[in-house]
Amino acid sequence: MSNHANNTPILELKGVSKRFGAVQALEKVDFEVRSGEVMALVGDNGAGKSTLIKGIAGIYPFDDGEVFFGGEKVDIHGPRDAADLGIEIVYQDLALADNLDVVANMFLGREKVGGMWAMDEESMEEEAIKTLDSLSVTTLRSVRLPVASLSGGQRQAIAVAKAVMWNSKVVILDEPTAALGVAQTRQVLDLVKTLRAKGLAVVIISHNLHDIFEVADRITVLRLGKRVNVFDASKTTQQEVVYAITAGALSQVPGMVKS
Amino acid sequence: MSTTQEPVSEPQNALLEATARTSPGDYVRNYLQRMKGGDMGALPIIIGLIVIAIIFQGQNEHFLTPRNFVNLIVQMAGITTIAIGLVFVLLLGEIDLSVGYVSAVAAVFLAMRLRPPDGWPWYAGIIGALLFAAAIGIVQGLFITKARLPSFIVTLAGLLVWNGVVLILIGTGGTVIIQDPVIIGIANAFLPHVWGWIVGVAAVAIFAYSKLRRWKRRQKRQVSSEPIAIVIFQIALVAVIMAAVVYVANLDRGVPFVGVLLLIFLAAFTYLADRTKFGRYVYAIGGNTESARRAGIPVDRIKTLVFMIASLMAGAGGIVLASRLRSVDTAAGGGNLLLMAIAAPVIGGTSLFGGHGRVISALLGALIIASIENGMGLLGLSAGAKFIITGLVLLVAVLVDAISRRGREQSGLG
Ligand SMILES: Nc1ncnc2c1ncn2[C@@H]1O[C@H](COP(=O)(O)OP(=O)(O)OP(=O)(O)O)[C@@H](O)[C@H]1O
Ligand SMILES: [Mg+2]
Secondary structure (H helix, E strand, O other): OOOOOOOOOOEEEEEEEEEEOOEEEEEEEEEEEOOOOEEEEEOOOOOOHHHHHHHHHOOOOOOEEEEEEOOEEEOOOOHHHHHHHOEEEEOOOOOOOOOOEHHHHHOOOOOOEOHHHEEOHHHHHHHHHHHHHHOOOOOOOOOOOEHHHOOHHHHHHHHHHHHHOOOOOEEEEEOOOOOOOHHHHHHHHHHHHHHHHOOOEEEEEOOOHHHHHHHOOEEEEEEOOEEEEEEEHHHOOHHHHHHHHHOOOOOOOOOOOOO | OOOOOOOOOOOOOHHHHHHHOOOHHHHHHHHHHHHHOOOOOOHHHHHHHHHHHHHHHHHOOOOOOHHHHHHHHHHHHHHHHHHHHHHHHHHOOOOOOOHHHHHHHHHHHHHHHHOOOOOOOHHHHHHHHHHHHHHHHHHHHHHHHOOOOOHHHHHHHHHHHHHHHHHHHHOOOOEEEOOOHHHHHHHHOEOOHHHHHHHHHHHHHHHHHHHHHHHHHHHHOOOOOOOHHHHHHHHHHHHHHHHHHHHHHHHOOOOEHHHHHHHHHHHHHHHHHHHEHHHHHHHHHHHOHHHHHHOOOOHHHHHHHHHHHHHHHHHHHHHHHHHHHOEEEOOOOOOOHHHHHHHHHHHOOOOOOOOOOOOHHHHHHHHHHHHHHHHHHHHOOOHHHHHHHHHHHHHHHHHHHHHHHHHHHHHOOO
16 A cells, blocks of 8 residues: 655655644644655644644744755745645635635636636636546536535535645645545545545545545654654554554544454 | 646546536526525515505606606616625625715815816816725725724724815815816716617627627537526516616606716626626635635735725715716715615625625615605605615615525525
8 A cells, every 4th residue: 555656755844833822733843745645644632733734834834844845945935835836735624615616616716817807717617527527526416506505525525626626746634524424435535545546645634543544654643732653554553543642541532443 | 827737637527518408497496496595686676676666656656757767877876886886895794884975085076176276177087086085995995904903993984084074175064066067967968869779789789799608608618508598588688678778768868878887887897796806806705714815815905905996986976976966065975875885785685794796786776775765755755754764675685685694504505
């Protein structure tokens, strides 16, 4: 499963820190992900997972530390910078505009413009449909429906499709299956595997170890803002990961296979 | 930009085929479902107008006459112009309470520059007044976006400040007379009957051309398009309405020039809202500001521009109102002007909660308000009765807005 053909990480963080007032959300964290690899990011509530990816996105810039992309040091000051590098993020709260339709959401902030300042709706719609098709998202009745009328799984699929449409090199998914049923979780996990097969680097945050062990090649564990371990998924067990997450306080979490 | 890129792989086209075919039946079913979900489009307006017409015509046979119809267009022009700008503010989920007195400031500015000693030509006066109004909007917008103050408060302060400016400029009890024939003509000139028809036909032709061209383009590209029967029906409907308007107006003095102006505003701002990136961003911010920000949309700049548009259109509306009265006095911009301008888009179906609405709602709502005002005027009702009735209509409109929002949430139509 873990076939790291390319050994320089496409995205690498070195010693990043972030403080919110009294809370040290991240403390000298190292993190990396390679192309064609699924890296899971796990940790208890408040461990700093979302803060880490928001730092990568430039939403809350890191106080300290360095970010390397494709081996080069980069400065990311906002969502645009991250997108320009080829880093796309699907947020925990999805961040779709409910009142806009699927196409408008997928192209939000990057609309194609034709003559007379008018958006080129036809090209956008075509491309949105092609991307959705390429990800085998075929349960949508129309790409012109407002996203508010879609199911949780469909919305998640739109958010993922939006992220991969831009020749992105790194796709980060923050708890993509948290609100989904069994079938829809299946769909999203398949989507993650499709992305890896396309050679993208995927970072997936989840509390569900079963899902993680199904798709991840490696697992980074955060605890209280610090990186405590990185596991090779094929060489570790769920018990070991739970132990790292909870510092031994627990030996079972939801989604775990009973041993 | 580095963002226009190849699709990820070859499509299987299942979705592509599914979306390209929409029958008229599907279309009507979708429409009915949207209505059930609370998105009622123009239907309540049409019903409202019919009810208003029946009530007032029953009381006074002068209501449905060509003369009164032409009066109605002139009466609603100022409010409609201001309301068109406010649609964008409402789409953001914000409010602008200053538009009434900003319109007055623009009108005073114009009237004073036109008269001696300044004696500006009319076009310089209009450009100056509009730039002044736009600048006011930018300043208010910057307070709202940069200082992160609520638009309600900033524009409430604006309401007071600009009211004060008007009073000081005019001097208590004073009136500034406008004598420039072009400025007076804005709201008092009528198209010769032939020109009424020419403009009407041209407007319908442009509408039909853009509709059909869009339809053809979408057919060719195999993306979802409205059924051709629906497109033709829409064009026919617009043609019939336009023909009726021109015909009836020509029975009296003809199509008012200001009616053509409204049509141009309507077309231009509908284009801005529906077809441009700017319009898309306004909807996106109104729907979910955080997602807009994460998508890299310059939220503050768009918001500031929207407040500029609101002030600009308030200025234009102020000029129309001043033209109609041929003067500006200390009462300009006061009374229920602000309330009416905000009520119009809301009555027309634009949500106060942001993200939902259309430019044409300003025109439809203003039509309702102006009809009520006009009808009550014919009945000789007291100012008190007029306020009460208009207030109740606004309350009903906001109620409909709130209920349809709930409907949207329940039916998941955002
Ligand atoms: N905007 C913020 N302002 C202040 N504190 C914050 C902010 N965002 C996060 N924090 C704090 O930083 C810490 C890490 O939060 P973060 O959201 O990264 O956790 P998480 O690992 O994503 O948790 P979860 O699994 O619940 O999503 C928490 O203590 C949180 O309270
Ligand atoms: Mg989180």
